[in-house]
Amino acid sequence: MVQSPFLSVYWVIGSAWDHITGISFSWRIQKQTMRLKYVSIESRLNVDLPKAGLEPRTSRSESRASTTRPRRHTKVEVVVVVVVVCSSSRSSSSSIRSSSSNNSSSSSSNSSSSSSSSSSSSNSSSSRVAVVLVVAVVVIVVVVVVVVVVVVVVVVVVVVVVAAAAGAAAVIVLVVLVVVIVVVVVVHVGVEVVVEVVVHVVVLVVVVVVVVVVVVVVVVVVVVVVVVVVVAAAKVIQIVLE
Known part of the structure; x- marks a missing residue:
């Protein structure tokens, strides 16, 4: 489980939303190779799932309990996937470094040429002064x-x-x-x-x-x-x- 400040903010917003609307937000983050997976939203509203085109995701214990007694609350779990491309960031950083090195080399050559020209002009101007x-x-x-x-x-x-x-x-x-x-x-x-x-x-x-x-x-x-x-x-x- 990975914790970060923006999830705390989302948690506070979700808690307030839970008190107001009755929909509770529970946030989970799992760090994998190239992706960050989160979030599960548990709905406490009475939703007609077949009409909405959704099927509830239940565990074994919940399936057994559903045979004995009806449930008033359904659980809808939605997974939002955020893809973080590390290779593109690395390639962009490397290209930025190479361009900065090229810029520094060109600026150093320009400064050397300008210093040589300024030295010659300073010699001629010193005699005049x-x-x-x-x-x-x-x-x-x-x-x-x-x-x-x-x-x-x-x-x-x-x-x-x-x-x-x-x-x-x-x-x-x-x-x-x-x-x-x-x-x-x-x-x-x-x-x-x-x-x-x-x-x-x-x-x-x-x-x-x-x-x-x-x-x-x-x-x-x-x-x-x-x-x-x-x-x-x-x-x-x-x-x-x-």
Whole structure:
């Protein structure tokens, strides 16, 4: 006897049907070489079997009992045969495996050919990308150098123009103002405080001068380096274009 989940479901449905209609279902499964046989249905209804064209299947004990007393219930046994063809499933699975192996082999050949073509194209594209990167770096460096030079030139021009416009009169006025401020501060604050302030101012001026000198030196070095890089890049571009 073989048990399976769908038979349990059928058993529950049969029990409910038995309570409702009076027909009881009893399920049996026998596993053989190529077939699964089931099901016997026992009818509790009063059926006129000769009119239905059926004959009841009874055992010896039931035949003996039928001679002594009449039966109210007849038993109709119906056998439903389900044929399971294993060979067809095996052949279909083998054909599926062979087709999948053929597909995998063809896909591997396609991938190998595509990888070879992609490697050749990547080699040619890498050289082009290298040239493009060199040109882009050179262009960026040139733009930065031009911007720095323009800014420095503008600052120098502004300073020169302001100094020329101010002239000697502006310098004299500034000196007079400084002297007046120093005298007023000395009178109101004292000599010691003025000397301390002057020392701090001198130190500040020295620091500013040093910073300016360092900035100028750095700018000059950057300009020289940029010029050298631009010249080298121009030569490289000329060689590549040739």
